[in-house]
Amino acid sequence: MEIKIQALKKNYGQKTALDNISLTIENGMFGLLGRNGAGKTTLMQILSTLRKPTSGKIIFNEIPLEDTQKIRPLIGYLPQEFSLYPDMSVLEIMRYLAALSNLSAEVQRQRIPDLLQRVNLWENREKKVRKLSGGMKRRLGIAQALLHDPQVLIADEPTVGLDPQERLRFYALLNEFSSNRIVIVSSHIVSDIETVCEKVAVLDAGKLLFTGTVEDLAQTAAGKVYELTVPKSRQASIQNEYCVLSSQGHLADVKIRVLHDSEPTVGDPVTCEATVEDGYMEMLRQLEQGVKK
Ligand SMILES: Nc1ncnc2c1ncn2[C@@H]1O[C@H](COP(=O)(O)OP(=O)(O)OP(=O)(O)O)[C@@H](O)[C@H]1O
Numbered sequence: 001m002e003i004k005i006q007a008l009k010k011n012y013g014q015k016t017a018l019d020n021i022s023l024t025i026e027n028g029m030f031g032l033l034g035r036n037g038a039g040k041t042t043l044m045q046i047l048s049t050l051r052k053p054t055s056g057k058i059i060f061n062e063i064p065l066e067d068t069q070k071i072r073p074l075i076g077y078l079p080q081e082f083s084l085y086p087d088m089s090v091l092e093i094m095r096y097l098a099a100l101s102n103l104s105a106e107v108q109r110q111r112i113p114d115l116l117q118r119v120n121l122w123e124n125r126e127k128k129v130r131k132l133s134g135g136m137k138r139r140l141g142i143a144q145a146l147l148h149d150p151q152v153l154i155a156d157e158p159t160v161g162l163d164p165q166e167r168l169r170f171y172a173l174l175n176e177f178s179s180n181r182i183v184i185v186s187s188h189i190v191s192d193i194e195t196v197c198e199k200v201a202v203l204d205a206g207k208l209l210f211t212g213t214v215e216d217l218a219q220t221a222a223g224k225v226y227e228l229t230v231p232k233s234r235q236a237s238i239q240n241e242y243c244v245l246s247s248q249g250h251l252a253d254v255k256i257r258v259l260h261d262s263e264p265t266v267g268d269p270v271t272c273e274a275t276v277e278d279g280y281m282e283m284l285r286q287l288e289q290g291v292k293k
Contacts, residue, residue, distance in 0.1 A: 001026070001027055001061060001151045001182050002025070002060075003047070003058065003182065004024050004057075004058070005023040005024070005056070005057075006022050007022055007055070007057065008020070008043075008057075009021075009053060009056050010039070010042050010051070010053050010054050011054045017039045017042040017206050018039045018042055018043060019207050020207075020208075021039075021043065021203075021208045022208070023208065026182065026199075027178070027180065027181060027182055028178050028182070028183070028198050028199065029175060029178045029183045029196050029198060029199075030182060030183065030184045030200070030201070031184075031185055031186070031194075031196070032044070032184060032185070032186040032201055032203060033187060033188070033201070033202045033203070033280060034186070034202060035188055036188065037205065038203040038205065039203050040186040040203060041186070044077070044154050044184065047075070048077040049068050049072055050077070060152070075151075075152045075154065076147075076148065076150035076152070077156075078145045078153070078154065078155040078158055079156055080157050080160070082138070084129050087130065089129070090116065090129065090132070091125040091126065093129060094112045094115070094116065095108065095112065097147055098147055103147065111147065115146055116143055118143075118177075119140070119142055121140060121143065124136065133166075135163075138162065138166075138170055141155075141158070142155070142158075142177070153174070153178075153182070153183045154184045155174065155183070155184070157187055158170060158185060159187070171185075171192065171195065175196050190277045191277070194214050194277075198214065199212065199214070200214055200217055202283050204284060207287070209284075210283050214276050216279075218274050218278065218279040219274065219279065220274075220282045221275075221279045223271070224261060224274070225257060225258075225259060226257070226260060226263065226271060226272065227256070227269070227272050228242075228255070228257075228258060228268070228269055229255050229256075229268055230253065230254060230256060230266060230267040231253060232252060232254050235247065235256065238256055238258070238267070242256075242258040242259070243259040243281065243285050244257070245259060245281060259278065259281055
């Protein structure tokens with residue numbers, strides 16, 4: 001499966017939520033990274049045929065997005081605000097949604113237990129939805145999104161509200177499902193995306209700032225990350241002068257990681273290896289510099 005997005009635009013009245021986005025997404029895990037309001041949800045809703053673009057083209061293999069009858073069966077969607085009937089049990093929900101998707105009784109008999117086992121909810125199949133933990137609800141969300149065996153799974157900020165252990169388990173699960181389909185996940189947390197997604201796109205204020213591998217994203221900051229050691233009294237002035245990534249130390253000296261185009265003239269700079277987070281910050285820094293110019 002391949003999704004080709006070409007010159008995509010979405011306006012809400014005067015507001016431009018997506019501005020000329022072109023992107024290709026192939027099988028595997030694909031991360032959409034961006035701050036609040038970047039346009040991630042809008043892009044996912046358009047890909048899921050829940051919203052119409054203002055202009056531009058999207059093609060799933062050879063099929064255009066407008067052909068919703070053919071596109072909808074290809075897509076499973078887990079929205080940001082995911083809620084289900086609280087008084088139904090896990091199994092009842094799955095059966096109900098399977099019936100809505102017109103799955104035959106035979107397919108239901110196989111697929112429902114299979115999916116519930118894969119998302120580790122089979123033991124809890126008689127539990128009412130209102131009694132499930134946040135993580136369990138998210139896993140049920142994945143199971144329902146995969147009921148019709150879609151080739152594309154789209155999950156909007158799927159780990160919000162989950163504890164770190166649940167987050168890891170959840171991403172491992174998505175990873176497993178991405179072996180033979182496209183899985184698109186959005187997040188504003190770089191570390192979530194970098195561990196599980198091979199390819200990413202960075203969006204900000206509707207603009208595509210970067211698309212490529214996570215390693216390439218890290219490389220955009222290569223040679224620009226420095227660690228400075230300065231007296232604590234200089235910390236505030238460094239923060240005004242440099243793009244500060246992080247600071248460490250509460251005693252006389254502070255170690256400050258900064259992004260800078262050339263070697264800083266203070267604090268005995270030591271060059272550091274750039275991380276994916278640094279690459280993301282570099283994209284935002286370049287955007288801000290472009291705006292200021
Ligand atoms: N229905 C709408 N009407 C008007 N403006 C909207 C609508 N939906 C989104 N927007 C605006 O479009 C922009 C992109 O929103 P979107 O929800 O796609 O971003 P996001 O990256 O998903 O952010 P978040 O993480 O906060 O959900 C934002 O400025 C938002 O305020």
